[in-house]
Amino acid sequence: MPDPILLLKAMALAAAIAALAVLLTGLPWRSPRWGIATASGVLGVALGFGISSRWLGIRATWPPKEATDRLLLVVLPVVIGVELVGAAAGKFRWIVWLLRAVVAAFAARILVDKSAYIADLSGPDSRLWDETQTTKILAGLGITLALVWAALLLQLRRPAGRAVPFAVAGTCVAAGATTMFSGYATGGGQLGLPLGASIVGAFLASLLLSGRRATGGVVSFGVVGLFSYLVIGRLFAELTTTNAALLFFAPLLCWLPELPLVRRLPVWLRSMLGILLTIVPVAIALFLAQQKFAADSVKSAPDSGELSPEDYMNFGK
Amino acid sequence: MRKRFAGCLIAVLVAFVGAAPVRAADEFTIDPVHSGVYFKILHLGLSNVFGRFNEFSGTFTIDPDDAGKCAFAMNIKTNSVDTNNGARDNHLRSPDFFNVKQFPAIDFRSTSVKAVNGGYEVTGNLTMHGETKPITFTLMGGKKAELKGVTRTGYSTELVLKRTDFGVGANIPPAALGEEVHIAIGIEGTKK
Numbered sequence: 250m251p252d253p254i255l256l257l258k259a260m261a262l263a264a265a266i267a268a269l270a271v272l273l274t275g276l277p278w279r280s281p282r283w284g285i286a287t288a289s290g291v292l293g294v295a296l297g298f299g300i301s302s303r304w305l306g307i308r309a310t311w312p313p314k315e316a317t318d319r320l321l322l323v324v325l326p327v328v329i330g331v332e333l334v335g336a337a338a339g340k341f342r343w344i345v346w347l348l349r350a351v352v353a354a355f356a357a358r359i360l361v362d363k364s365a366y367i368a369d370l371s372g373p374d375s376r377l378w379d380e381t382q383t384t385k386i387l388a389g390l391g392i393t394l395a396l397v398w399a400a401l402l403l404q405l406r407r408p409a410g411r412a413v414p415f416a417v418a419g420t421c422v423a424a425g426a427t428t429m430f431s432g433y434a435t436g437g438g439q440l441g442l443p444l445g446a447s448i449v450g451a452f453l454a455s456l457l458l459s460g461r462r463a464t465g466g467v468v469s470f471g472v473v474g475l476f477s478y479l480v481i482g483r484l485f486a487e488l489t490t491t492n493a494a495l496l497f498f499a500p501l502l503c504w505l506p507e508l509p510l511v512r513r514l515p516v517w518l519r520s521m522l523g524i525l526l527t528i529v530p531v532a533i534a535l536f537l538a539q540q541k542f543a544a545d546s547v548k549s550a551p552d553s554g555e556l557s558p559e560d561y562m563n564f565g566k
Numbered sequence: 567m568r569k570r571f572a573g574c575l576i577a578v579l580v581a582f583v584g585a586a587p588v589r590a591a592d593e594f595t596i597d598p599v600h601s602g603v604y605f606k607i608l609h610l611g612l613s614n615v616f617g618r619f620n621e622f623s624g625t626f627t628i629d630p631d632d633a634g635k636c637a638f639a640m641n642i643k644t645n646s647v648d649t650n651n652g653a654r655d656n657h658l659r660s661p662d663f664f665n666v667k668q669f670p671a672i673d674f675r676s677t678s679v680k681a682v683n684g685g686y687e688v689t690g691n692l693t694m695h696g697e698t699k700p701i702t703f704t705l706m707g708g709k710k711a712e713l714k715g716v717t718r719t720g721y722s723t724e725l726v727l728k729r730t731d732f733g734v735g736a737n738i739p740p741a742a743l744g745e746e747v748h749i750a751i752g753i754e755g756t757k758k
Binding site: 306307308310314315316317363364365366370371375377431432433434435439481484485486487542545 | 652660662667668695737
């Protein structure tokens with residue numbers, strides 16, 4: 250595991266930059282227009298995430314060689330662009346939903362580009378997915394992302410929707426730790442944690458501003474980041490399908506307090522309930538990943554006893 | 567008369583040259599059972615961690631009379647990395663290091679070969695982790711043996727690469743994991 254103190258500093262930096270960016274763009278107006286608030290939110294979270302990741306030493310190469318390069322240099326910038334278009338679209342806001350659908354359709358395809366899954370890298374017919382499998386898997390992933398993204402944005406509009414950014418942020422942080430247990434230390438700890446922290450920073454800052462909260466862009470950035478991150482962990486590291494699914498669907502539990510029987514509860518209680526419910530699958534995923542890591546370690550080195558992640562991932566300072 | 571003599575002489579020379587034993591280059595396939603690709607790398611500046619790649623293949627051509635016609639090619643499956651610890655091997659397969667689903671192979675193709683005392687100096691392109699760099703190393707060996715009617719020959723080499731030249735473990739600081747990777751390769755080939 251990378252230095253925990255360094256990671257905490259990076260998270261604080263991400264949250265502070267995101268919050269500052271939101272406050273700077275929002276303060277002159279005090280009651281910022283919806284478009285400006287949305288733009289400041291998405292730019293804030295992107296800045297916080299980008300600067301803190303760079304501060305942690307994460308470098309993306311251009312042209313992109315790996316899935317993480319494509320996440321940082323293609324997928325997330327496209328999401329920022331889409332949300333900015335949405336912020337500027339005014340009454341033509343349906344355009345942003347169309348663009349989000351396009352992003353959902355192609356995000357996974359971009360991430361697996363030139364990989365052993367879809368390219369014959371080890372000789373003729375060596376690709377891991379044939380044409381039919383590729384179509385089914387990528388379509389399934391695209392539809393899943395679109396549905397979860399839409400469901401979370403719709404929940405965000407409801408009174409208890411303030412739970413959504415916290416749920417997405419917390420899941421990003423947990424996804425970072427889970428991916429780290431799944432054999433991807435730098436991508437795990439060093440991307441998921443700043444992503445979660447920047448979402449929290451941007452959202453909290455948006456609460457300080459008067460006027461209408463507009464955190465759709467923040468949540469969009471987080472959801473696509475989380476999705477991409479889990480796809481990379483599942484396909485390029487050792488993240489299990491169960492853990493990836495538990496983590497990706499966890500924020501959807503924010504919808505449960507909207508069920509008829511509990512809908513009468515106060516908004517703050519429903520928000521809190523949404524966050525607590527999200528924690529359950531996230532904690533299960535973390536536990537399963539830690540157990541698998543420990544089992545793999547003991548299996549390979551029985552005389553060493555139960556090894557900790559630090560044995561392999563903390564490369565010493 | 568003189569023309570006829572000259573014609574006969576040329577015919578004899580041509581026949582002589584044609585009949586001279588020209589040794590063709592021999593092609594060999596790497597026998598994975600009797601070959602190995604091993605590496606060691608300094609951990610925390612304390613001691614070396616050792617590992618190997620269990621799956622590889624390759625061919626080489628040896629022309630004893632003309633080193634320029636020799637050629638070496640090898641392909642190593644990155645997924646087969648083995649350091650005798652499952653968790654560490656998974657980590658090595660991840661995007662932190664080899665990223666085996668993106669870069670499933672390490673590939674070497676020679677571009678020039680020079681004869682040296684006891685072997686060959688081989689220069690070629692090494693592609694690893696999506697980066698191609700020229701490298702040069704000395705292959706020692708070349709003795710031949712017959713086993714069950716098959717001609718075998720073998721070579722070995724040791725070389726040092728900088729992992730960061732290829733972007734392997736780019737985010738892992740050198741103080742924690744050595745920059746230099748010491749590689750030992752032994753290849754035994756069976757004649758085609």
